[in-house]
Amino acid sequence: MVLLYTCLTISFVLLLALSDGRLEFLADITDLNPPTNLTVVDRQLGEVTFSWNDGLSEFIKAQSRVRYLFEYKYFDSQSWQEDSRLLEPEYMKRFELHRGVYIRVKNVLLDKHQKTVKESNWTVMGIQSSTGDRETLASNFSCVLYNHSAMNCTWYCGRKAPNDTQYKMYYRQNDATLQCTHYTDVGGRQECHIDQGTVDVEENVLICVNGSSNSRMIQQYYTEFDPQVYEVYNPPVNLEVLPNLTVKWDIPPGYAINIDCFAFELNVTDLDKGRTELFTCRHETKYALVHIKPTTRYSVKVRMKLKHCKETKFWSPWSNEDFIEPVQVLNIYWMLITLAILVTVLGLILMFAFKRYRLLEIVVKPIPSPQKKFNALFEEYNGDFQNWINCQIPVSEVDECHSVIIEENPQSEELRSFRCRPSMHLP
Ligand SMILES: *[C@@H]1O[C@H](CO)[C@@H](O)[C@H](O)[C@H]1NC(C)=O
Ligand SMILES: *[C@@H]1O[C@H](CO)[C@@H](O)[C@H](O)[C@H]1NC(C)=O
Ligand SMILES: *[C@@H]1O[C@H](CO)[C@@H](O)[C@H](O)[C@H]1NC(C)=O
Ligand SMILES: *[C@@H]1O[C@H](CO)[C@@H](O)[C@H](O)[C@H]1NC(C)=O
Ligand SMILES: *[C@@H]1O[C@H](CO)[C@@H](O)[C@H](O)[C@H]1NC(C)=O
Ligand SMILES: *[C@@H]1O[C@H](CO)[C@@H](O)[C@H](O)[C@H]1NC(C)=O
Ligand SMILES: *[C@@H]1O[C@H](CO)[C@@H](O)[C@H](O)[C@H]1NC(C)=O
Secondary structure, three states: OHHHHHHHHHHHHHHHHHHHHHHHHHHHOOOOOOOEEEEEEEEEOOEEEEEEEOOOOHHHHHHOEEEEEEEEEEOOOOOOEEEEEEOOOEEEEEOOHHHOEEEEEEEEEEOOOOOEEEEOOOEEEEEOOOOOEHHHOOEEEEEEEEOOOEEEEEEEOOOOOOOOOEEEEEEEEOOEEEEOOEEEEEOOEEEEEEOOOOOOOOOOEEEEEEEEOOOOOEOOEEEEEOHHHHEEOOOOEEEEEOOOOEEEEEOOOOOOOOHHHEEEEEEEEEOOOOEEEEEEEEOOOEEEOOOOOOOOOEEEEEEEEEOOOOOOOOOOOOOOOEEEOOOHHHHHHHHHHHHHHHHHHHHHHHHHHHHHOOHHHHHHOOOOOHHHHOHHHHHOOOOOHHHHHHHHOOHHHHHHHHHHOOOOOOOHHHHHHHHHHHHHOOO
């Protein structure tokens, strides 16, 4: 029994001594060799695979955790980018190779808490851009995906690219490199079209645009992008405004999508004032409209984009339009106003007509009383017709009288009698 305890104690102490020894051993290594023989073992468009020898002894590797730190820096950039801490002396990374890039690796030893105990110097390597003037590069490169992942990419010829330059576009996904085949050239802007169903929207696309010319080297352009970010979705379909002013629509067919990732934008335009309001919504393919003026006609349409899981750069085109017509009750209101206007206009026309044809006068004119017309006969001649008629005889004078008479003036009768009187005293 005592022997067993002694044995256990001895082995425990030995273990302690050993682990202590391991740390001491790590501390003892003053110089850790940097990696050697850093090489490019494969290159597909901008995707480069590196490998290296760590140059560490089997003993060190057995006694500690070895890791490899990988960093890079583009020629046109100021600082190193930390990238990965690797378990194996091998790594694949995608670069914009036309910028030229340095990569560097170092060996690191870790303790059991993943803390760095020792690190080597860096081993650095540069990858030059392809030969040729920088300004022969295809410039302003961009792509869009549309209608279930057909893809169009466009670029401009480099400023110093000769006229005979022929650019070609290559793309890589899922370990396959393909050449784009449908090229068009619109006044210096080149485009290449990739058919529906060729691009996998779930996988990043790697691009290389290289070119050839008889007189110059053309530099090669490299890029990588997430196709979902550049997808223009087909517009929502079957948009409809229900009688309770809820707008509903459907997702365009053929997309396997999670509706929670999408944003919808509703365009509600007051067609009378030409004023547009935009509403955004998510989760649902419907929207209840409020603050809709019942007297106004509106148009409603919707568009969509990926917003919440990733964000696409572009909105889809607008869906079909539907309209909100003014409510019936208010049509009666308008009819009343129209009626009022009609009546007023009619009234005005009638008044004009009355005035023109003196209808008003005829209607309003009082019935002439003989008493009035024959005032002089009754008042001054006491009804002596003979005397009165004598006065009336000088026809020429009466005629002159007539020309001054203002018919409407009730005093005109007096005027006449007044002016007639002197004629009586004429010889
Ligand atoms: C690490 O680099 C320094 C300075 O460049 C040099 O003095 C040293 O010898 C290097 N160590 C090893 C192990 O190469
Ligand atoms: C360097 O690496 C390459 C590729 O991995 C290999 O073929 C070559 O033998 C290595 N050279 C040395 C000295 O390790
Ligand atoms: C290319 O892009 C640059 C910078 O974004 C811009 O200034 C230039 O106008 C673009 N060129 C063409 C031809 O669109
Ligand atoms: C979109 O793709 C469908 C087939 O997937 C095709 O029938 C339709 O014509 C395409 N529309 C456009 C605008 O290219
Ligand atoms: C894409 O390119 C094709 C062929 O050049 C063209 O017919 C189509 O209109 C383009 N579509 C877009 C969205 O640019
Ligand atoms: C362009 O790149 C492709 C793919 O890497 C290659 O097959 C082709 O030879 C290159 N063309 C030129 C002119 O460099
Ligand atoms: C409007 O009507 C539709 C169907 O008739 C219904 O699903 C929806 O909940 C209604 N919305 C409101 C706000 O009442």
